[in-house]
Amino acid sequence: MKAILKFSLLGITAATALYSCGPQKTEEAVVEVVETKTPTLTLLWETPDSLMTNESVLYDESTGTIYVANIEGQDPSEKDGKGSIATISKDGKIINPAWISGLNAPKGMAISDGKLYVTDIDELVEIDIATSKVSNKWKVEGAEFLNDAAAHNGTVYFTDMRAGKVHSFSNGEIATVSEGHESINGLAVAGDGTIYGLDASGLKKWNEDGTTTVINSTVTGGDGLVILGDGNYIASKWQGEIYFANDSTQTLMLDTKAAESNTADIGYNAAEKIVYVPTFFKNKVAAYKLDY
Secondary structure, three states, rough: OOHHHHHHHHHHHHHHHHHHOOOOOOOOOOOOOOOOOOOOOEEEOOOOOOOOEEEEEEOOOOOOOOEEEEOOOOOOOHHHHHHEEEEOOOOOOOEEEEEEEOOEEEEEEEEEEEEEEEEEEEEEEEEEEOOEEEEEEEEOOOOEEEEEEEOOEEEEEEEEOOHHHOEEEEEOOEEOOOOOOOOOOOOOOOOOEEEEEEEEEEEEEOOOOOOEEEEEEEOOOOOOOEEEEEEEEEEEEEEOOOEEEEOOOEEEEOOOOOOOOOOOOEEEEEEOOEEEEEOOOOOOOOEEEEEO
16 A cells, blocks of 8 residues: 555656646737727818807707707897897708797707797797797796706706706696706706706716716816717817716817807707707807717
């Protein structure tokens, strides 16, 4: 028994020595390199500079019509009756410079159930698209400076920038959804009904319990907001900046401050990835192709 054990140990030792002296098989680490594309905006066209103090653009995906809210005057809170809604085509031609006239200082727009809803200082204006007529106006109690608007499943949401509130309109009734948001402006609603907004704290979303979570604290004081999906967004700042943003980064895609061209409440054609930019005092709308 002892002899057999000794032989076995010697065999193991020899085998180990042979293995140690033989060529070693090494495993090469495979590193997958994922290239990330920098989001860009490329200018496609600009309208003539006759859309006076245009603040907001809305693309109607059902008809291809682009609506433009024109303040006309210099004061965005003055009730002067000079405001209008213009219509332009997808190739930048002005179809009707005063499709709707007689407004004051129209800003955010949203489409719901065949109606175009427009915020107008302290009123929510309803326009029947088929007849091209104002069909109703709702005074918003305590309103100070109504701004952006968005619609989802028959409900229109809109912000009051100076009062720091988000309101809703449904079935002829206006209610306050949320308040306490400093300089709340840009607004968008996702397919699942989640509300997103831009205020002094950055890009935020509303939780089911009514609280909010800041997604990106760098993109502050934004004006227009677009939800791209997969956690990505476009946010514009009135001063002349447009960002591609998510929960961890932001990329400045457009900076027109040196040209003194503003980038107010942007519109978006999701099918063709085109961003429509109202330039405010430059009095024209510019269209940019988004690549990301």
